[in-house]
Amino acid sequence: MKIENIEMRRVTLPLVTPFRTSFGTAYERETTLVRVTTANAEGWAEHAAEPDPLYSSEFLDGGDLVIRDHLIPRLQALGDRLTADRVATALAPVKGHPMSKAVLETAILDAQLKETGVSFGDHLGAVHERVPAGVSVGIMDSHEELLDAVGRYLDEGYLRIKLKIEPGWDVVPVRAVRERFGDDVLLQVDANTAYTLADARHLAQLDPFNLLLIEQPLPEDDLLGHAGLAKLITTPVCLDESIESARDAAAAIALGACSVINVKPARVGGYLEARRIHDVAAANGVPVWCGGMLETGIGRAANVALAALPNFVMPGDTSASNRYYTQDLTAPFVLEDGHLAVPTGPGIGVDVLPDVLNELTTRTTDIRF
Numbered sequence: 001m002k003i004e005n006i007e008m009r010r011v012t013l014p015l016v017t018p019f020r021t022s023f024g025t026a027y028e029r030e031t032t033l034v035r036v037t038t039a040n041a042e043g044w045a046e047h048a049a050e051p052d053p054l055y056s057s058e059f060l061d062g063g064d065l066v067i068r069d070h071l072i073p074r075l076q077a078l079g080d081r082l083t084a085d086r087v088a089t090a091l092a093p094v095k096g097h098p099m100s101k102a103v104l105e106t107a108i109l110d111a112q113l114k115e116t117g118v119s120f121g122d123h124l125g126a127v128h129e130r131v132p133a134g135v136s137v138g139i140m141d142s143h144e145e146l147l148d149a150v151g152r153y154l155d156e157g158y159l160r161i162k163l164k165i166e167p168g169w170d171v172v173p174v175r176a177v178r179e180r181f182g183d184d185v186l187l188q189v190d191a192n193t194a195y196t197l198a199d200a201r202h203l204a205q206l207d208p209f210n211l212l213l214i215e216q217p218l219p220e221d222d223l224l225g226h227a228g229l230a231k232l233i234t235t236p237v238c239l240d241e242s243i244e245s246a247r248d249a250a251a252a253i254a255l256g257a258c259s260v261i262n263v264k265p266a267r268v269g270g271y272l273e274a275r276r277i278h279d280v281a282a283a284n285g286v287p288v289w290c291g292g293m294l295e296t297g298i299g300r301a302a303n304v305a306l307a308a309l310p311n312f313v314m315p316g317d318t319s320a321s322n323r324y325y326t327q328d329l330t331a332p333f334v335l336e337d338g339h340l341a342v343p344t345g346p347g348i349g350v351d352v353l354p355d356v357l358n359e360l361t362t363r364t365t366d367i368r369f
């Protein structure tokens with residue numbers, strides 16, 4: 001495939017409400033969009049990093065630089081042999097930077113699929129027309145505020161609630177949600193690495209609440225710690241930040257460090273590696289679900305397609321657009337009966353709204369290919 005141009009466009013979307021996690025509070029979503037132009041198509045993807053390297057080591061300005069100076073030149077060297085399948089191998093000599101690699105591979109895959117008229121879902125192996133939606137609920141200033149938010153999401157139809165936790169905001173809010181909304185609500189928690197193995201006895205106090213899982217309680221490089229923790233608590237341990245590849249997934253499963261995996265395409269270098277993680281997990285009887293990075297409609301569309309693969313057996317953080325944005329960059333993803341429809345059009349299957357895009361753009365860089 002011959003690429004003519006790559007545009008990098010920084011956009012900022014206001015969030016409907018601040019989103020607090022154990023690593024910080026987001027008030028808006030800033031991202032770099034990548035637009036790949038070929039003779040017959042235009043592929044889109046969004047960078048998953050934030051302005052600050054707090055979720056992982058990647059951050060947006062660093063991503064822009066590594067894409068421009070280190071990744072795009074390696075793709076240019078492929079010339080007309082460039083296909084989405086060859087991106088990861090071409091970029092492998094550059095250490096790390098999975099989110100920057102992912103945004104390029106995804107935009108190229110989108111352009112390629114649009115050229116051939118194939119949807120992301122069909123290309124990846126989707127087996128469902130719609131996927132169940134969960135929602136990630138931030139840390140709040142009070143339990144009243146939390147119960148209000150959870151109540152509203154349940155009324156909207158969300159099929160699973162994930163509470164963000166940190167030391168000082170864990171057992172008590174979980175108990176409050178169980179007492180208010182009952183034992184039937186599918187409920188899980190996400191610590192974003194905020195604990196250590198020394199907290200095992202404290203985290204065991206979550207055992208009675210029948211949580212689906214506890215996500216990434218310990219630091220990302222502490223696989224042995226997670227394996228140890230998994231023996232000390234009954235809540236299933238799920239990994240997010242620790243898993244950056246299918247090989248990481250295989251190692252974590254073999255060590256007993258997790259019994260569930262949150263698959264985020266951006267964190268693992270793209271949708272093709274994400275599918276390999278799905279396959280490794282399936283071969284080991286480990287369920288997976290699709291995580292989220294506050295994607296706009298562009299990233300959300302591709303995530304929803306991935307979430308329709310057979311081993312995505314738990315509801316993901318694939319929420320409706322209005323969970324985060326009053327005005328999305330695409331037609332909004334809307335909850336229907338607690339589900340989101342998998343797009344069926346070519347590529348990601350959604351169009352970027354030009355007026356909204358222009359209004360939210362803060363700068364644009366063109367790289368002739």
Ligand code: NPQ
Pocket residue numbers: 019021026029048049050055136190192240291292293294317
């Ligand atoms: C997680 N996502 O599963 C992440 C973390 C996260 C939906 O909980 C801006 C950009 C803010 C990315 C906040 C959810 C973010 C972000 C949290 C990712 O760990």
Ligand code: MG
Pocket residue numbers: 190192215216240241262291
């Ligand atoms: Mg997480």
